[in-house]
Amino acid sequence: MLPAVPVVRIATRGSPLARWQAEHVAGLLREAVPGLETALVAVETLGDRAQERPIWELGGQGVFVKEVQAAVLAGRADLAVHSAKDLPSAPALATPGLVIGAVPARGDARDALVGARLADLAPGARVATGSSRRRAQLADLRPDLTFTGLRGNIDTRLARAADHGAIVLAAAALARLGRRAEVSEVLAPSTMVPQVGQGALAVECREDDEAARRLVATVEHPPSRRTVEAERAFLAALGGGCELPVGAHASEDGGGRLCLRAMLASLDGRVVLRDEVTAEPGADPGQVGAGLGRRLLETGGGRALMADLDGR
Numbered sequence: 001m002l003p004a005v006p007v008v009r010i011a012t013r014g015s016p017l018a019r020w021q022a023e024h025v026a027g028l029l030r031e032a033v034p035g036l037e038t039a040l041v042a043v044e045t046l047g048d049r050a051q052e053r054p055i056w057e058l059g060g061q062g063v064f065v066k067e068v069q070a071a072v073l074a075g076r077a078d079l080a081v082h083s084a085k086d087l088p089s090a091p092a093l094a095t096p097g098l099v100i101g102a103v104p105a106r107g108d109a110r111d112a113l114v115g116a117r118l119a120d121l122a123p124g125a126r127v128a129t130g131s132s133r134r135r136a137q138l139a140d141l142r143p144d145l146t147f148t149g150l151r152g153n154i155d156t157r158l159a160r161a162a163d164h165g166a167i168v169l170a171a172a173a174l175a176r177l178g179r180r181a182e183v184s185e186v187l188a189p190s191t192m193v194p195q196v197g198q199g200a201l202a203v204e205c206r207e208d209d210e211a212a213r214r215l216v217a218t219v220e221h222p223p224s225r226r227t228v229e230a231e232r233a234f235l236a237a238l239g240g241g242c243e244l245p246v247g248a249h250a251s252e253d254g255g256g257r258l259c260l261r262a263m264l265a266s267l268d269g270r271v272v273l274r275d276e277v278t279a280e281p282g283a284d285p286g287q288v289g290a291g292l293g294r295r296l297l298e299t300g301g302g303r304a305l306m307a308d309l310d311g312r
Helices: 017-030 066-074 132-141 154-159 172-174 209-221 222-238 285-298 302-310
Strands: 009-013 037-044 081-082 100-101 113-115 126-128 146-148 164-168 186-189 202-207 246-250 256-265 274-280
Touching: 009 017, 009 066, 017 037, 017 081, 017 154, 017 172, 017 209, 037 066, 037 274, 066 081, 066 100, 066 202, 081 209, 113 172, 126 274, 132 146, 132 246, 132 256, 132 274, 154 164, 164 172, 202 209, 222 246, 222 256, 222 285, 246 274, 246 285, 246 302, 274 285, 285 302
Parallel strands: 009 037, 009 081, 126 146, 126 164
Antiparallel strands: 081 202, 100 202, 113 164, 113 186, 246 256, 256 274
16 A cells, blocks of 8 residues: 655755656656655755866765765655666665665666767867766777866756767756757767666665655666666676776667676776676576676776776
8 A cells, every 4th residue: 555645755956857857756656646746855966066077086976866865864855866877886885774766767878979970070079078988988989089078967068069079968868858859969889888877767765664665666667677787786896986987788678688788998998898798588687787797807808907097
């Protein structure tokens, strides 16, 4: 039996994209539970306050979620909605007392270019991106390109497109904010491996809040959960807080087989390691992801790449 809660409070960052995501989940909950009322609790995070600094300088994963999680733990909100890519994947980095209660149906996981197609960029063109993962893969594909940083909300980033050959953004973010028409090219995962969890949402609640857990379970999408779990397990196998450019993309084919593609690169993009695996139907996604992570480390050259970083 679902709980009779007067108003469900949903913690979220205050950016337009974050609010869209929270409202989307709120709408799914209201569809599942007629009569349910929801309210957003906007929270400012470290990542929001320090937009002039690259994400990796702030600590990477976690800079957009800690304050939002704190609102749930303190009882100021009943649940939180995050971009799944922002949640740390290693168990050691998980926030005690919280659980991912649901992963709703996933959006587009791919990256997109705004301004020009990759093949149409002039030699030496400047590409703006705040992601070392995107930068490394583009440098591998087009060693002639030059790069500059890119931070801020979607509108701020799009406003800078005219100053560059192209900018790189998540396709899902553009679609969710009604800016899909501005995309010049969507990059296939075989061309650019997306960030772990990109395009997916994660709904967190307190581990001991049974009513909230039952409520958010109504918006769970099992196929999306499996793909996100496989990607997060891959990242966790690398150490979770891996400072190197890393990406993973999982999908299920028509036969129920889980296909996982992953990459690990040097910061300058001169070395890009890639691997992939296809698991049989019913395979545990966590084991699939962890297995590919270990293989990339031990036999794919990943361990040596990480050792080079430690020796800098």
